[in-house]
Amino acid sequence: VAAELAAAPVGAGGRLPRLWLVTRGARSLAPDEVPDLAQAGVRGLARTLVLEHPALRTTLIDLDPEGHDGAYLPAELTAGQDDEVAWRGDTRRVARLTRAAARPHPAPRPMVRPGGGYIVTGGLSGVGLYTAGRLAAEGAGCVVLNARSAPDPQALAAIEHMRASGAHVLVVRGDIAEPGTAEHLVAQVAAGGYPLSGVVHSAMTLDDCLVADLDADRLNRVWRPKAAGAWRLHRATRDTALDWWVCYSSIASLIGGAGQANYASANAFVDSLAEWRAARGLPALSVNWGGWAQIGRARDLTHDAFPMMPPPEGMAALAELIGRGVRGAAAMRLDPEALVRTVPETTRSSFFRPIVDAVRSADDLGTDPQALRALPPERLREVVAERLRERIGQILGYRGADLSRRTALTRLGLDSLMAVKTKNAVLADFGVVVAVARLLQGISLGELEDRIVGELGGEPEPQTPPPAVARAQARAQARLSARTQQRRNR
Numbered sequence: 001v002a003a004e005l006a007a008a009p010v011g012a013g014g015r016l017p018r019l020w021l022v023t024r025g026a027r028s029l030a031p032d033e034v035p036d037l038a039q040a041g042v043r044g045l046a047r048t049l050v051l052e053h054p055a056l057r058t059t060l061i062d063l064d065p066e067g068h069d070g071a072y073l074p075a076e077l078t079a080g081q082d083d084e085v086a087w088r089g090d091t092r093r094v095a096r097l098t099r100a101a102a103r104p105h106p107a108p109r110p111m112v113r114p115g116g117g118y119i120v121t122g123g124l125s126g127v128g129l130y131t132a133g134r135l136a137a138e139g140a141g142c143v144v145l146n147a148r149s150a151p152d153p154q155a156l157a158a159i160e161h162m163r164a165s166g167a168h169v170l171v172v173r174g175d176i177a178e179p180g181t182a183e184h185l186v187a188q189v190a191a192g193g194y195p196l197s198g199v200v201h202s203a204m205t206l207d208d209c210l211v212a213d214l215d216a217d218r219l220n221r222v223w224r225p226k227a228a229g230a231w232r233l234h235r236a237t238r239d240t241a242l243d244w245w246v247c248y249s250s251i252a253s254l255i256g257g258a259g260q261a262n263y264a265s266a267n268a269f270v271d272s273l274a275e276w277r278a279a280r281g282l283p284a285l286s287v288n289w290g291g292w293a294q295i296g297r298a299r300d301l302t303h304d305a306f307p308m309m310p311p312p313e314g315m316a317a318l319a320e321l322i323g324r325g326v327r328g329a330a331a332m333r334l335d336p337e338a339l340v341r342t343v344p345e346t347t348r349s350s351f352f353r354p355i356v357d358a359v360r361s362a363d364d365l366g367t368d369p370q371a372l373r374a375l376p377p378e379r380l381r382e383v384v385a386e387r388l389r390e391r392i393g394q395i396l397g398y399r400g401a402d403l404s405r406r407t408a409l410t411r412l413g414l415d416s417l418m419a420v421k422t423k424n425a426v427l428a429d430f431g432v433v434v435a436v437a438r439l440l441q442g443i444s445l446g447e448l449e450d451r452i453v454g455e456l457g458g459e460p461e462p463q464t465p466p467p468a469v470a471r472a473q474a475r476a477q478a479r480l481s482a483r484t485q486q487r488r489n490r
Helices: 002-006 042-052 072-079 126-137 153-164 181-191 216-237 251-255 261-279 311-324 336-342 344-348 350-359 369-373 377-396 416-430 445-455 467-489
Strands: 020-024 059-063 084-088 091-094 117-121 142-147 168-173 196-201 244-250 285-289 328-331
Touching: 020 042, 042 059, 042 251, 042 261, 042 416, 059 072, 072 084, 117 126, 117 181, 117 216, 126 142, 126 153, 126 196, 126 311, 142 181, 153 168, 168 181, 181 196, 181 216, 196 216, 216 244, 216 261, 244 251, 244 261, 244 311, 251 261, 251 285, 261 285, 261 328, 285 311, 311 328, 336 344, 336 350, 344 350, 344 416, 369 377, 377 416, 377 445, 416 445
Parallel strands: 020 059, 059 084, 117 142, 117 196, 142 168, 196 244, 244 285, 285 328
Antiparallel strands: 084 091
């Protein structure tokens, strides 16, 4: 539906139809409120659509699970401006991303019970393997590591180091989403005579694509280890007196992830599962991790807005969250100014308003199309050229100064996901709608600049042919000139 709306003709005022996603009781807004897990993944999808298709103004409304809808829904659909709302009775709640208050005292509960048994899924690589090492170093009696693949040399070396610290370490291969695997992990801890004290669910996989390309296979491939695996672990441990039960989620479910709707929605499910367990009196914590430095799938990625977190810092955050007894929180490094600069879609989302408002300046012409329209034509082109070059450079991975105005953006590496980001950046910065299809047809930086300036009223957009056509015209003109010269020479 979202893909069809995004491709639909614009309506009055040049706008696309607005997309509303309505759930009932999908969110837990009180400690004892049990969320409906069948709807849990919708939030991750909604947050991703905000980034992939900001023109749709995707809005998530969660209705009262008791059915007290009143007369507020029609008003919300006609006049609501926030992009994530929940109603409970006559009370309207709006989701906002804010920093957690600092805790003045150390966490009172230790993360590791000396001699206790622990299970770590996804435990033979990345963050899961590092977590297992910390558990062993802090006195765990037994650590059971689960993964589908056999340990590689790096994992084998880490396992030997854990054993040298005195921990009993077992490797149990198997698909955590398959029936019986989670129960086998629990049985392995019990067989060694250790009390099962904690569970870390770190298993995951990725299969990135745009929402329009998402199908059942790609959804299932990502959901199985993360969401189905978490449910299997819940069922296998629900009658066990655990100190804690932790799911490693991702900031993708919290803030969205362009190209990661399946991953964001799977992590939204485990976030809700933690709330679901906590509401039933079971230990539960879901941590929305940002990127970790040196380890994990995202270790080689760079993003100005989300600097990588050193592993010891991540473990300190985990220990504090376990000690606080909270059921969910994000742990990441965030640069608000870089977020506004590199993810311009956030400037139009009410969810990010506290972060955006803290850094937005009154003279930021790049986010005020009306102020741009008031500029003299020469100054308008300067501002557009500078901001557009900066944006395109960030998306393509170039320095802005190195970008050619004449080369087609596709020849510089622009793909479909980058085209979506470019479309969103142009809309956020200049209020100009550019179709993804046009960006993928060979438009150059200079032509895109002309288009924006023309729509803002500074100059009429020149009718420049696409680069491929221009090259063909140039070759034809060259051949004609050559023939003319030959005739003269005769």
